Amino acid sequence: MEKGKIGTKTLEEKRDESIQKILHAAMEVFAELGYEGARVDEIAKRSGVNKAMIYYRIGDKGKLYEEVIHYVFGDTVERISKNIKDELSPEEKFKVYLENITKTMAEHPPLPRIMMREIASGWTNFSEAIVKDISGILVIIKGIIDDGVRKGVFIDINPIVVHLMAIGTILLFNLSMPVRQNFYHLLEGKIDVPKDASFEHILPDIEKMMLRALKA
Amino acid sequence: MEKGKIGTKTLEEKRDESIQKILHAAMEVFAELGYEGARVDEIAKRSGVNKAMIYYRIGDKGKLYEEVIHYVFGDTVERISKNIKDELSPEEKFKVYLENITKTMAEHPPLPRIMMREIASGWTNFSEAIVKDISGILVIIKGIIDDGVRKGVFIDINPIVVHLMAIGTILLFNLSMPVRQNFYHLLEGKIDVPKDASFEHILPDIEKMMLRALKA
Amino acid sequence: MEKGKIGTKTLEEKRDESIQKILHAAMEVFAELGYEGARVDEIAKRSGVNKAMIYYRIGDKGKLYEEVIHYVFGDTVERISKNIKDELSPEEKFKVYLENITKTMAEHPPLPRIMMREIASGWTNFSEAIVKDISGILVIIKGIIDDGVRKGVFIDINPIVVHLMAIGTILLFNLSMPVRQNFYHLLEGKIDVPKDASFEHILPDIEKMMLRALKA
């Protein structure tokens, strides 16, 4: 067999694969239990990688967490800003923005939890880079609103307010899913109670509310 | 001296005082570091009581956390529903509701953090009682919206959506305070950037947005 | 009310009563759990006496244990040597000796357990006085055997062997009671299996065996 190859994978591919497995497992565990609650043993177990390997490949628990944060928030800006084409109307741009946030969270289930924990911890682990990322998103949403204001379709409102509102609402929606059923019986008699309270079904409500709030 | 008195305090008062000190310190520490991150030693240190005292008076770390949760969420419903008088207009009721949430969080700084952590943890420690509390609040907001709909001032919208939006936004606002300054330079040129980004100054923005979203 | 009296009891009577209650509770607890396993709190609870009172009245845990040992083994010699009248035949003397040991243990249920634990611990807490007590008993049994030998009814045997055999057998009988039922099914077919395996019913067997062993 060719040197440097294992099966059909190069050593490098194998290493990358290990790192991927570790990061995925770590992401899950950190999301479920938080930084302090997470156990390196558990991460090793879930990733199917020897514990010492984690130290060898990535580093200590803190470094591992940093990597996870980086991994999780890595392309968030790109994702959120994706498809916000210039030729779209401000409303359409805003919808794409909301949908992208929603989709990003749906595709990375640990993301909302890690985000909330990080915020609750005082953004301690949000590195300069991530703060810059968030700035990037703020610039985008500012652009959308400015455009709307110019075109007379949006009111003039602080984009930070808008973004926090969007993120806060979506986060809470996302994470309240498991307990939301407990509350629906309170709403008997309301026509529009969705039997399926899943995230996708409620996104339109959020969109509707936010656009109503924004529209001039 | 009268039996059962120590200085000017009865034994009972002394005990209650110890308990109060412990709960306050615990509340702070749990808020800052989460359940797993909190150290019983630290709680003892901050409360100025011996560590064994915590076990003597309250119980183990888990029991202490439960007590804190109970203590923190104890009268939340009352606080939030306070002053929502029948003679008020739906808009006014809604404003009182938002302001009460805001004030409650402002008065109990650890509350938002503990809340976010709990939500991120999957509401694991939200006891039956707390879920009932939240139900109580939902009933209130449902009442406000129903009233508004009847009077033709509000659109017919799922109250859960409204509440999650309110809570999510306020939570995020509250907890983003320490980093918000980092972002304001991005907004240069916007007229209404508040130099003082404190919570109270932004509440009107939230109110405005939410009411615009609700109004028929 | 007369000074120094409480109800109809003098202070001294009351104190003695407290001490009795403490010692009885302590005896029980030490028997059940051993010195290390016993908790001063538990002793206080069972005796109905405030924990600090134990320290005030008796002393620390070690002192309390000493007192219990003293209390428990106090009149054992007297009890065992009681009724061994000179005019009795050696066999009758020996029977009285065995019965007295048996009765003493039956009347002081904690005694066998404490005894076994003490022996297992290397007789650590058996003070000089208690060792002297045991010597006293040995002298008695030696006298019985010597008498028997003189009269030609007993073989000449080391009295220590006899005493250890008696004590060992009775102790083990006493303490195996709770589990003995588990074994009786093994003996099906044997005629003399007692349905009631209580101590008193088996004493005759022990007597019979020991006398057969001793008789010339």
Next chain:
Amino acid sequence: MEKGKIGTKTLEEKRDESIQKILHAAMEVFAELGYEGARVDEIAKRSGVNKAMIYYRIGDKGKLYEEVIHYVFGDTVERISKNIKDELSPEEKFKVYLENITKTMAEHPPLPRIMMREIASGWTNFSEAIVKDISGILVIIKGIIDDGVRKGVFIDINPIVVHLMAIGTILLFNLSMPVRQNFYHLLEGKIDVPKDASFEHILPDIEKMMLRALKA
């Protein structure tokens, strides 16, 4: 070097060695001080392994104790029933039975102490397996007596009585060794006082007594 080998030991051997060291030390310490009195630190110190190792390899203190009990009583039945050949006379069988009990205890010095403590504690930690072991021994001694009865050399006696007598006597002999010297001066004038009061020297006396008791 061969994979999985450390020096001349395989990993597995190294692990087993650790476990052995822990169990031996634990056996000693539990025997000396009882379950409650034993300190995990002390066990670690004596076994020469890190304290955490105990938890890693065996488990908590309770589990460790269980393992010790298992280890100590493990092959007791086999040992005691060993060499009791069918062609032996009932008396010879009984002697072998007594000698085997004696030897087993002599080879495992902690055994008698642990046994006495366990009995004093109410047999709490004697698992199903150990009770079964004891049953096994009872069946053996029952066989010996039945054989003797059939051959007309033994009286018909409850084997439980016999076994308790044997065990009780041997246990007490064994554990009274350290204090027995204190008593020998009482026996001056008796011819057969052994200068060396060690266990082996007294076994014949026990044998003699028990056989006299049994013989028809």
Next chain:
DNA sequence: TATGAATGAGACTTCATTCAT
């Protein structure tokens, strides 16, 4: 590169004992 063995530091918890009235 990979892994089972091993451990120091520190967390949680208990409990005998003393304090303050």
Next chain:
DNA sequence: CATGAATGAAGTCTCATTCAT
């Protein structure tokens, strides 16, 4: 005499990290 409050010291247990091969 009596008692609830309080605590220092020490025990059990865990876990991130390193070692040895």
